[in-house]
Structures are given as structure tokens and as C-alpha cells.
Amino acid sequence: MGAALDEALRSADIELLPMGGRGADGSSADIVLLAVPDIEIASAAAAVAAGRIVGHLSGISTLEVLRPHEAFSLHPLMTVTGPGASFSGAHAAIAGTSEQALRVARDLTESLGMVPFQVADADRAAYHAAASIASNFLVTLEGFAEQLAETAEVPRAALIPLAEASLRNWAERGAASALTGPVARGDEDTVRKQREAVTERLPEHLALFDALTKATRALAGGQQ
CATH class of the missing domain: 3.40.50.720 (NAD(P)-binding Rossmann-like Domain)
Incomplete structure (x- = not known):
């Protein structure tokens, strides 16, 4: 810097x-x-x-x-x-x-x-955490996606337009309105199959997948 x-x-x-x-x-x-x-x-x-x-x-x-x-x-x-x-x-x-x-x-x-x-001084830790989530954690999640895609021989480049579009949608509409995918649709069968794939191929990331699924349900207005 x-x-x-x-x-x-x-x-x-x-x-x-x-x-x-x-x-x-x-x-x-x-x-x-x-x-x-x-x-x-x-x-x-x-x-x-x-x-x-x-x-x-x-x-x-x-x-x-x-x-x-x-x-x-x-x-x-x-x-x-x-x-x-x-x-x-x-x-x-x-x-x-x-x-x-x-x-x-x-x-x-x-x-x-x-x-x-x-x-304000009292808000600095929360501000800095928000910045880390928006930047560092986003990269961590894309790294998770990249690793899982590699197990299916899908190149990282194929995920980039999707990630960029999702980020633009969030910037323009906010999180709740930008959400798409099986959790937002209530397609629990697809979510179950995704979870099975993570369990089989990247079991070390299963807890992360479960936490993200739970948070996404909450964002979509479903059961936590």
C-alpha cells in the first residue's frame, strides 16, 4: 500500500x-x-x-x-x-x-x-470485518468453487463470467434481490446432490458448504 x-x-x-x-x-x-x-x-x-x-x-x-x-x-x-x-x-x-x-x-x-x-472508533472492527468478508472471503469462496470445478475437469475461466455477473447483480440490487440458484428456488433435491458431491470430492470443505447453504436459506427467507 x-x-x-x-x-x-x-x-x-x-x-x-x-x-x-x-x-x-x-x-x-x-x-x-x-x-x-x-x-x-x-x-x-x-x-x-x-x-x-x-x-x-x-x-x-x-x-x-x-x-x-x-x-x-x-x-x-x-x-x-x-x-x-x-x-x-x-x-x-x-x-x-x-x-x-x-x-x-x-x-x-x-x-x-x-x-x-x-x-466511528466503535465501528472500526465491524467496518474492517465487512471489508475482509467482501474481499478476502470472496476470494476464499471462489477458491472453493475452483477446487470443486477442477474435480470435474471444468476450467476456472468457465466460472469467471458467472462470478462477475453475480457480483454486478449484488452491486446493483443488493444481496437478497441478487440471489439465484437452487437454494433460492427451494430445490432441495439439487442441494442434496451438491452436498453429496462435496462430501465425496472435497470433504474438508463440507462444513463450509453447509454453513453457506444455511446462510443462503436465511437470505432467501427460508428456514435457518
């Missing part, structure tokens, strides 16, 4: 100064944005010289870890694998300990073409 933001901010004509590595105090900058693992935020912030506005990129950490600095946070709600990422159009969770700090977070966010929104 740090490398991607560095490149994107420079492209947006924002002047960046190198911090100088671990333990640097950022004394040459007015604003210091820490791109470090969550567990390292507090120690990195402690090394920053007083008088700077200090920010972090964590989605789950509050601003307490940046005390006693005037502080902000900026969490791009997107997946980033390295430099070259486009932030335009993504949303970003921001927070600030003052109006000035919040304005810094908002200005940085908007300079990258992102849409800022605020998350």
Missing part, C-alpha cells in the same frame, strides 16, 4: 519527502503518513517529531496509537498488490483528531480520486 500510494501521490503532484527508514522523525515534513504494519504504528509514531500531523493507513486501528500527535487515518477500501494501483473511484475511511487533521485526510483522499467517508 505504501509503495502504491507513493507513486499515486507523486502522480497527483503532491510533494513527498522520504522519511529515511525505521526510526526517522519526519522533521523535514509537515505531514507524516505511516505505511507500516498495524503492530508497528505506535512505535513509528513515537519516533516522529512533535508538531507534525501524523496519519496511518490502518482500517481497524483508531487514532489512539498516534498519540500525542495531531492525527488522522486514511484507509483505502481496495485491494493493492503493489505500485501501479489506481485509487480513482475507490472509497476510503478517514478520521481525524481535529478539523485540520480531518481536512488533511479528506484532501489526500480526494486528490487520489477516492470518495471519503467517516467511521
